Amino acid sequence: MKPVKVGICGLGTVGGGTFNVLERNASEIARRAGRPIIVEQIATRRDNPSCDTHQVACTQDIFEVVNNPEIDIVVELIGGYDTAYELVMQAIRQGKHVVTANKALIAVYGNEIFKAAEEAGVIVAFEAAVAGGIPIIKSIREGLTANQINWVAGIINGTGNYILTNMRDHKRDFTEVLAEAQALGYAEADPTFDVEGIDAAHKLTILASIAFGIPLQFDKAYTEGIARLLPMDIEQADVLGYVIKHLGITKRTEQGLELRVHPTLIPKERLLANVHGVKNAVMVYGDAVGPTLYYGAGAGAEPTASAVVADIIDVAREMATDQNNRVPYLAFSEVAQAKDMPVLPMEAIETAYYLRLHAVDRPGVLARVATILSDQGISIEALIQKEATEGELVPIILMTHKTREASMNEAIRQLEALVDVAGDVVRIRVENLDEQ
Amino acid sequence: MKPVKVGICGLGTVGGGTFNVLERNASEIARRAGRPIIVEQIATRRDNPSCDTHQVACTQDIFEVVNNPEIDIVVELIGGYDTAYELVMQAIRQGKHVVTANKALIAVYGNEIFKAAEEAGVIVAFEAAVAGGIPIIKSIREGLTANQINWVAGIINGTGNYILTNMRDHKRDFTEVLAEAQALGYAEADPTFDVEGIDAAHKLTILASIAFGIPLQFDKAYTEGIARLLPMDIEQADVLGYVIKHLGITKRTEQGLELRVHPTLIPKERLLANVHGVKNAVMVYGDAVGPTLYYGAGAGAEPTASAVVADIIDVAREMATDQNNRVPYLAFSEVAQAKDMPVLPMEAIETAYYLRLHAVDRPGVLARVATILSDQGISIEALIQKEATEGELVPIILMTHKTREASMNEAIRQLEALVDVAGDVVRIRVENLDEQ
Structure with missing residues (x-):
């Protein structure tokens, strides 16, 4: 089959890794993709000493890649928001498919990018944006x-x-x-x-x-x-x-x-x-x-490249596919409105807590701490009180059962107001990860 | 988009789970697949009490499903070799796509099945055949x-x-x-x-x-x-x-x-x-x-169903795709000949070993054991000799460095021939799983 031609923008850690993996494993990749994947052009401001790019056309201008009519897939590996955003949007407008490892870009501008991509009928793939080489996007999606x-x-x-x-x-x-x-x-x-x-x-x-x-x-x-x-x-x-x-x-x-x-x-x-x-x-x-x-591996040159190249192969396969038969950008063909499933404010979540506070070693302190928690409906699962050294503050460690964060905030406010308690109460959330 | 119609053959553990997941999660599945997935027919010899199938056409004859012109995808969940083989091959000949959870069938008849499927231009998907609900086939492929x-x-x-x-x-x-x-x-x-x-x-x-x-x-x-x-x-x-x-x-x-x-x-x-x-x-x-x-989860009704249904959705998306753009059955568009990459006989593998033998508690036994190993080029990494009780056999535990299985076989033969060693030598292979 006809080779698929990619343009790599950015030859830093991930860009260099991507280039090297595409070169080193070219024959296995071609056997998997059913066609050769060719690096047609690289845009980079400086050389990457780990890459032997002398057989590839290089430019300092990333927008040359976007405008190169030979290129099917623009691989955005420059990172950051502004230029990356410009690059991806221009690529989409030029009808190019895009592969990116840029989590910040997708998390912040993704809705806009996917809308533009859908209108242009192009694919935007971003497996490398989450957890590096682990195929977690594909697994969930x-x-x-x-x-x-x-x-x-x-x-x-x-x-x-x-x-x-x-x-x-x-x-x-x-x-x-x-x-x-x-x-x-x-x-x-x-x-x-x-x-x-x-x-x-x-x-x-x-x-x-x-x-x-x-x-x-x-x-x-x-x-x-x-x-x-x-x-x-x-x-x-x-x-x-x-x-x-x-x-x-x-x-x-x-x-x-x-x-x-x-x-x-x-x-x-x-x-x-x-x-x-x-x-x-x-x-x-x-x-x-x-x-x-x-x-x-969640980061690093070749683990991240592993995900970038997997995306390139997916795009190579899917680019001839009718848009309705492609996997939707965000997994669902109709994304639910935010109001259907609102993101809860932190006060509304329920979890168990670990608390650490430092108290004066005086009779009745524990009782006052326990009363404040109990008044907020918070029940204690475990308590460790360290032995006091003369005149020193005693660290008290508490584990609570599940409670609403709002109640815990109020309890912590009251605990910090106790004259017996010095400094801030440290709060760390607890998850058992055994729930359905 | 037009619904995709599936016929489920076998309503046992996995078949029942598949039916229930398709029903319960129908709306999310439709949002993900971009079209509804409908169970058009079920073939089963007996009812599954966990399934409410009264709105679905049921038959006792699995071949009715294969011949049903309404059905796009035949889901083989009867297990075993013979009838399952017949069913899958007939489905392929009828131009139906196939989803199966049958590892025995794929491992033993897969080459033949994929050849027939390729000629007929249909997809055969088998994610559920390995490690149940874990999307391991997709992750590797x-x-x-x-x-x-x-x-x-x-x-x-x-x-x-x-x-x-x-x-x-x-x-x-x-x-x-x-x-x-x-x-x-x-x-x-x-x-x-x-x-x-x-x-x-x-x-x-x-x-x-x-x-x-x-x-x-x-x-x-x-x-x-x-x-x-x-x-x-x-x-x-x-x-x-x-x-x-x-x-x-x-x-x-x-x-x-x-x-x-x-x-x-x-x-x-x-x-x-x-x-x-x-x-x-x-x-x-x-x-x-x-x-x-x-x-x-590597087994169970719904974990396995999770993989079966994921395959159904993949097939629903890919069935309109040109065959060259589908993911190849065995991941590679040209499968290498067995002679390019022969499977090694066990004697040729190299690994470390754990050995347990029982010896008479007599001076010189350890020396004789060590000599046999050393003559075969096997070096000892650790040795535990249990304390002897009067007249009893002493268990000796050995860990070796990496060696060829052939050498180990010879060493074990010689160890078992020693008059001081009673019974068989137990050998368990060791893998550190830290190699590249």
Whole structure:
């Protein structure tokens, strides 16, 4: 069959990986795709020393790729919002199919991009945008189509998981481990996107849309980072039988949809609790299939390239297909209106909690703490009170049963107002991941 | 769009689950598939009390479904070889697309079936044949298309994993746990297919074909069951840092392809080692993506139905597609000849080993054992000699480094010939699952 010609925009880590995988595995890829996939042009501002591109036409202008009449598929790997947005929209207007690894772009501008793509009759594929090389988009969008998805929970930021794994294994502070991760290249110089959960929220937004058939709503996602976690919390969680992971969670409830990224205690014996280092894993609960899990490398040159190239092959196969027979961008042929399934405010979610507070070692403190919780209808599942050293504050660790976040907020407000309690009450949410 | 009409043949566990999922999730499924999926006819010899089929035409004759001109997709869920084979081949000849969950049928007659399907221009889909609800066929065949797959290793028989999990957790004998599994419905009255590894070999045969692009070669698979495992081996493995799992392993080597099912020691910290009970999980190593893992329910009515229905939706989308643009049955448009990538005989594989032997407690025994191993070029990684009770045989546990199975066979022959060694030498293969 006729070769399919791609133009790669951006030859950084992922672009370089994509080029190398397409070259190295060209013959197996052609056998799988039923036709050769050829890199027709590369747009890059600088050389990537890991790539031997001398047989390919190179340009410094990404828009040359978009306007190249030979090219069937534009592969956007420049990242960021502005230029990437321009590039993708122009490609669509030129009738090119698009493959992108850009989670920020899809999470924020996806609705608009898919609308334009639908009108132009082109495919926009974005497997690499979530969890790197793990085929999680395909698994949910095509593999679990029989299911009503109840929830999705995942470790979808490798940097954060690397930091948490190291804090736990070596009982070290966040800042220390972060500095090391930066030195090793696992964390960016500005680590905000990763450690504050923004990157995870981009990915979670995409997962929620394909799981539930709703528009992308990144602005509704709740994000809480890992910078405030102490080794002490990780240790106490361990004593209680839990591991702390930075999870993205999206759940369908009768009231609406939960969409949240935050540190979470999960039982040690869960597979997710045993996903270490920079690895990613996503759990998906479907009403027919039950719990399933997908694990692998969430970042890196060739793992991400694996997903980009899989998309290229899918597009190569589907581009001749009538639009109605293609897999819809967000999994559903009619995306539900946001009002049909509103994203719940954080106050409306229900979960169990881990609390840590520091109190003066005085008779009656525990009783006052217990009364405040009980007044809010919050029941205590476990309590650990550390032994006091003369004159020192005693740390009190509490695990509660499930309660509404609004009640917990009120309880925490009252706890922090107690004269016996010093400083902030630390609150970490708990998920057992065993619900339907 | 026009509804797609399916005929379900067999209304047992999986057939009933498929019917119920299609009914219960009809509206979400229609939104995903872009058209309604309608059960037009059911062929079954007896009612399934979990299904309300009174609005569907039912027949006792499966061939009526095949000949029904209204039906687009024949769903074969009767199992077994003979009638299922007839049914599928007739459906193909009638120009119907086929969805099946029948691993035995595909592993044994797949080459023939796919050839006939290709000539007739119809799709034969079989996601449910491997690992139940886990979309592992799709993940390898479409999600990892960029990769040269190096190896696949999986827990692909839930019954076996249930038995091993229970033997380990409760230090119980195989026969005892098997009887319990039979009482609970986790094991068949005749458990041969499950505990002897035949079922796993069927699934592994299919995985190997889609991973490496070779014809199905079930007759070349090596199978060894779990019936001879003792709680003692599970315990000693634990002491050495391993868990014993019944794995299907297929690996590409320079000499050819490994295709084997046997009990295997794997390091405790691997995710696969933490897959318990009836659950399945498959690890796939791709040269670009590295290690990935897929976990979920490997059997049961609705988990299997989840895969069957996903296939139905895929077929509904692809049936209008030109054959060249469909995903090839066995992942590759040209399947390599068996001679290009021969399946290796077991003697040619290389792996590490766990050995248990029982010896008379006499000076020099260990030296004789060590000499035999060393003469075969086998080096010892660990050795545990249990304390002897007066006059009793001493169990000796050995872990070796990697060696060729042929050398190990010869060493075992010589060990068993030693007058100091009583009975058979137990040999369990070891895989670290950390290789590229």
